[in-house]
Amino acid sequence: MHAITIPRPGGPEVLTWAEVPDAAPAEGEILVRAAATAVNRADLLQRQGHYNPPPGASPYPGLEVSGTDVATGEAVCALLGGGGYAELVAVPRAHTLPVPAGLSVADAAALPEVACTVWSNVGHDLNGKTLLVHGGASGIGTFAIQFGVALGATVVTTARKAKHARLKELGAHRTIDYTSEDWVAEVGEADVILDIIGARYLARNLDVLASGGRLAIIGLQGGVKAELDLRVLMAKRASISATTLRARSHDEKAAIVRGVRDHVWPLVESGAIKPVIDRRLPLSEAAEAHRIVEASDHIGKVLLTVS
Template sequence: MRAVIATEPGGPEVLQIADVEAPVAGPGELLLRTVAAGVNRADILQRQGHYPPPRGTSEIIGLEVSGHIEAVGEGVQGWKAGDPAVALLAGGGYAELVALPAGQVIRPPEGVDLVTAAGLIEVAATVVSNMDHVHLAPGETLLTHGGAGGIGSFAIQYAKGLGCRVATTAGSAEKLDLCRELGADIALDYHDDWVAQLKEATGGRGVDVILDVMGAKYLDANVRSLARRGRLVVIGMQGGIKGELNLNVLLSKNATVTATSLRFRPVEEKAAIVARVAETVWPLLASGAIRVVRETRFPVEDVRAAHEHLTSGANAGKIILTF
């Protein structure tokens, strides 16, 4: 089968199409023939050599795909060859065939085409699992960084659907307008003093929950932006892996700092998260309460261009590879 491989850690130029051995569906697994694969920041980190897959997982990049069931492994019920599906992966998505546990595969949301669906499962699973983790509640205020990106644009809509007030950051007037269009109540340019502006916008109180993709760079600013009993959940490291934490500020707020990774969770946890996405998020997409914001599609042969576009700063919404 064809797959994208990284010949060595490095820039987009290390990515190439190669023929590799096709996987098979083992007991409890499904084999999926890929129609499309989502492109995520984690893919960039893996390509650079900073985010290796879990032990025993395919070295091929890619955390989410859509396609059709190719084969059904022993003991799997409810699926047959040809069924459309979307899947949350620990790796292996940039390939024509993917084998994975059946619990991480669900049917696509009603009314959403299969290519678009490839870019939904990872962001939905990330946002829902983390908002459950920090117990985001109606009436609270959420700050999500990168509001025009895949995670941010979804988080804005999901939190608004819960009845929350939403603040976000973005890097251009166009992206800030998009955030407001999605429902953000407070949209701040991260080139400015967004901490001071957020404090003013919240009457000095701060925010209850922060969903952070930046990591070290924003650690101090995030903690200072929390309200009393606020919760910061770190899910990305775009701004580095080591930061300084002022424990006195954290103590004075009775606040919490936590970090999660979807990729390294046990299979049983991933299956539960995927089931929750199907139960709670897919109906919101079908009803229009959450909508697909923007997407940019690249044929898999242009995978280098897709990675360059994601890191260029010009992207809004999701990037999808098509097979």
């Protein structure tokens, strides 16, 4: 098979389309002939040498895939610990999902990582609450906006001004340009915050967090270290979680996937949530896809398709 390899850490140019040994499924796994994968920021970090795959995972980048089960011909998509940038992918059966009705097999590659991330961090108790989504134009952001709206939340999001119209089309009730507006003043108060920035936003997130609110940190684009005034947290009876999906155990991921299948997939199949795909490129052009995501010149997901 062919896969995108990373011979050495570096820029997008180090990504190499190469012939490699075929993926071989272990016990409890299936072999998927890939139709597409999607680019996530974790892939960029892995390429740079900052985010190695967990033990036992494929060395190739790619945290999600869609395609067909080689043994049964069933159309599936899956959450991965790595290996999505390849023609064949070995996947734990418990981490697979059926391709939602109404979606092409390739487009389903835009869903597993974002659906599992949002479901496991935001949850389902959103009706009547205010959800603040930082980075609303990202793959996770575009999914979270639709998820929050579908569950009855008032959704506020931060993004560059040029992307606001599209985010409002997805259902965002308010959009804030973080480059020119004081988003703390504009938000006022939020019950749940989904944050991809990390350290730089920590204190300001606490400023807007409502009493009894929840802050879920899922990214560190704004740094890894910050001071926290615990008195603010205690006074608000608020909670902070900081999670990654990739490093979770097999059983934890399987439980998240089951939750997505039971509670999120019906929203996708009803049309309440749709994958937002900025563009599609051949897998062999992964370097160009990384440049696009690195520059934040996209809205939603950038897919890599396998012919």
